Amino acid sequence: MRPLCRVTLAVLFAIASALPVAAQQTPPPQAQPGAFDLLFDQGKRLFDAFQYDEAVPLFDRLISGITEAGAGTRPDLLVQAYEMRARARFALGDATGTEQDFAALLAIRPDFRLSADISPRVVAVFDGVRALTVGTVVLSSTPPGPVMIDDRTYEVLTEPVAIDVVAGAHVLAVKRQGFSPFEQSFTALAGTRIELTVSVERISASLSVVTRPADVEVVIDGTPRGRTPAGRTADGPSAPLVITDLPLGEHRIELRRECYVTLSLPLALTDDVATEPLELTRAVATARIQTTAGDAIVFVDGEQRGPVTQQSQLTLCEGARVIEVRGPSGRFVDRRAWKRGESATITAELKSAFPIVVTAAGSAAVTPAQLGQAVERATAAVPHALIYAPVASELEAALAAFSVPADWLNTRLGVEGGTSTPREVVRDLVSKISSRLGVQGIAAVATGTDPYEARVLLFAAGSGEPDSFTIHTADTGSQRRVAEQIGAALPPIIRPSLETSVVDVAGVSGAVVVRTGDASAAAGLGVGDVIVGAQGSPVASVADLRATVASVGPSAPLGLEVRNPAGETRAVSASIAMVVDTMPMRDPSTYYNLALLDLRQRAARAAPQAETAAVNLNLAVVLMRLGNWDEALAALGKVQLPEGAGVSAGTVAYLRGLCLEGAGRTTEAQAAFAAAANAGEARLSSEGPLIAPLARARLSAGR
């Protein structure tokens, strides 16, 4: 056989039959890390020691092992193994084997060249094999860039590039970002050069945006495309945000970040673009907070900003903001849209806070969130109470913490669905939610078919019974009426008194004395006397005298002009005492939950003894009205009143009996009623019913 034919056959054999012929005779190496390199080193050492016959089996095993390990395994080592085995075979006179190995090597690496220090004889064999197996492609690209031949990528610059390829069919392809795709098949002939030109068109571009500061939202043509990542320093430029596949042409790029002025730029895109750092300008307003409340903390959008001091100044981002001032006695909420550069002073008057925790909109015309804010606006003028839509996340966390069912107040709101929650459970949940939110109570709101007419329930912490009112969120008249009703002063719980009973009598001008107290008797007033003047003004009736007493107060003695039954007139100087009175237990015009908060605050303040007794007594009355018997009993325990007429020890005993009865402590209740039944002239309030018959009726009912 002629040498050329022999080489050709060897090449064809090598290409067609996956090379590892020798491997069939020797077992492949264990596929363990470093095994191939060790095998190669051993083979090379033997080769270098001219022990070619011992080196070849080692290279056989190596080639076999790499080949069996799968395509792509250690291609460089495989190439070196083929080279070394070819040269070993050459030394052993195995010309066919040498050619086969070179052919296999070039199939893997068509552009392989032997180093210059290798024997020219070997190089001649290699070149011969190469001439039979490798062709050359001269490739140029417009524009320059990466080009793929089969699965290998070549960087083609402005000048044409010569690339060796194995003779045979190939695919030339270009897949570049932003360019039209390109693909072409060609056949390379061994030992020949062909010239190929690639030409692709740009169809899109990429944009790399850098901003200062980072975390800026990039919006292109109205579509958000991401936020610029943080850069190396906090106040330096951001890392680039790369946006690919932008169509060529005109675009509008907007850079948005809260508290910054939005930057809007035109962008004419013809190629990939990387911006310089784009600077955004801050957009803030300034609010100064003033409050007389102690220990108040300011929050913006639910985020704590620190305690309120005399110089409290807030920097606010432009836009709608909720400023809250939270204190132990209540809250203040300011909800408005701030403009850049705006400056305002906010006087925060803290009111008892009632976050709206249940919103039941009975009409699709309004969402629960809208209803909550509408009620907040409509009740803004209500004194003493802040009914507001709380920060949603805080509310959700609070309700989730106690597993509060959504319909727990439906029955109270008159909304269909939901079961009636027992008063004790409501009281417990109200207290827990209030405590968790750090507020004085909670509110619940519902509308019927009229989306503007809202029914509002207010529960103070510790209360199981609500105050309720209806307000029209679109009617200022309704809002004013509600504000007036809720703002009405509580009935007096301590009042100036002459401690003397006076009555009107037809035909008698003046107030006729029918009972005197110790002080008024000592001052010289007697039964049958007629008070005809007070503080220099005529007294024609009891109403006149009451008005004068109420206006004078306890500080000074009251100068009276008194006519006795004989018709003689004299001056009497009477002292005015401050006496305890009780609020009515079921007055529909009284907001007992608000009264509870008011009285709690007053109870916490130091006050004269009479006022302290009045506060605790009325606190008990209010707590009883709200079904909180235990706390009512505790409040009554702090009240010491003397025996006698009017609101006195008998009153306390009776109220205590009612509390004990409510708490199910029947025997103790009966004992308290028994004590009250003996209080002959004690009254439930200064103008209320006598205690004794009420107590006797309770005793009788309890038997």
Next chain:
Amino acid sequence: MKARFRWILPLCLASWTVGTGVALAQATDEQVARRQLESGRAFARQGNYAEALRDFRAVAETHAATSVADDALLEIARYYLDVAGDAENAAAAVDSILKGYATSDSAPDAYVMAGRLALGRGHQPADVEAALANFDRVSRLFPTSGAVPRALQLSGEAFWYSGRLDDALASLGRVTAEFPATDAAADAYLIAGRVLLAMGRPILAMEELQQVRNRWPGTPAAEEALARLTLLHRLYVRAPNGPAYTASNDTVGPQRLRDVTSLVRTADRRIFWATNSGIGVAGGNEAERLPVYTRFRGITIDNAGRLVAIDSASLRPLGGDDVPVLLPDSDGARALDNIVAAAQLSNGDWLVMDNDQRAIQRFGPDGAPLGAFAQARVSRIAVGSQDQVAAIERDGREVLLFNAAGAATGRIAIRSPNLDFRNPVGLAFDAFGHLYVLDREGLAVFSPYGEAVQTGSYRLLTSFAADRREGGFDRATAFVVDASGTVFLYDDRAERILVYR
């Protein structure tokens, strides 16, 4: 479609049509009923009760299935009870509500009316118990109803009628404590004043009454309270230290008036007198024509405060139907020809004394003879608001006391070391149950004690027998006491009606 199912479609269509028609008809019926109810109410506000009643009846009878039928019945009951004074028709309407609409929002008001009707029948134990049961149902079955304060207040009043004073105060106390802003609270204070007085606590009673003055100034209740305060002040504050009464220069009626046999003060506050020949009225319009009776015996008032003329054989309410007073005998019936006194119990029964009889006779509201009320010969009869009955024995030695059933509960000697009345000529109760006894020469007031209605235990509170030169009188023949305790007294020597305040 298979033949056997072909009937289903028309049936469904028919059902839908009928169902829709029924629903529409119901909606229309409801709307018509509501409009007619409002029309009736508008007529009632204008005082056109005939038209109002027509509308209400139409709703109740033609639209009985609507949601306002009970409201119409309630309006009917209100009309009959409060306007027409027709207890029978009122009771029928109330009964219809309680039987047909027992759980409606009209039911509590209907129970209140049922209780009022029971009290209207009389203040005797059965009536009071029936009333209390109805009032109790209101607060027990409808605790959140707006009728509760009125029911409690009326319970207090009913307890007072029956002498259960503690229970009365407890009920009234609930009204003033739990419903202090209601109209019922003002009435509760007024009744509590009566109850406390009955308990012997006049000062506490005055304090209760003053509450009405303080809290409802300018109202009719405040006026009533003032009158009662004035009365109590006179008897319990003024009297211990001086005379309860002083003569005023005022007079009522003509400056000269002769032979007056009786005086009455009617509910409209007018004072009528009777002489042997006829009736006169103080401040009367010249054009006012008073009836003339051929066999006139005198005048009295019924339990509604209307003037009643006593003819030889009948009682003739002014503007009302005559009540014949005939006693059965062997010939059928015999007229009482010599009536000297008549008074009406709360249940409408008349107590009549005829000089020819040995007993006080009792007649039904329509004059039906009910037999002897009490075996006694008396010259004057007075009935208090708790149906306590007082009568002056014909010989003038004692005042006899009876309960509404005619049982003697006590007697008051008026010839005693403290009081020497030899010619008693008049008797009267005031709103608190004080008993006033008029002698030709003096006036005595007796105070009820605690359960006086049951026990008749009265004590002399004050007496007045001033010298004629000091404004006294010595030939009194008749008197009347108004709500404030002012005494209007006819003295035969003065020949005019004297006023003592």
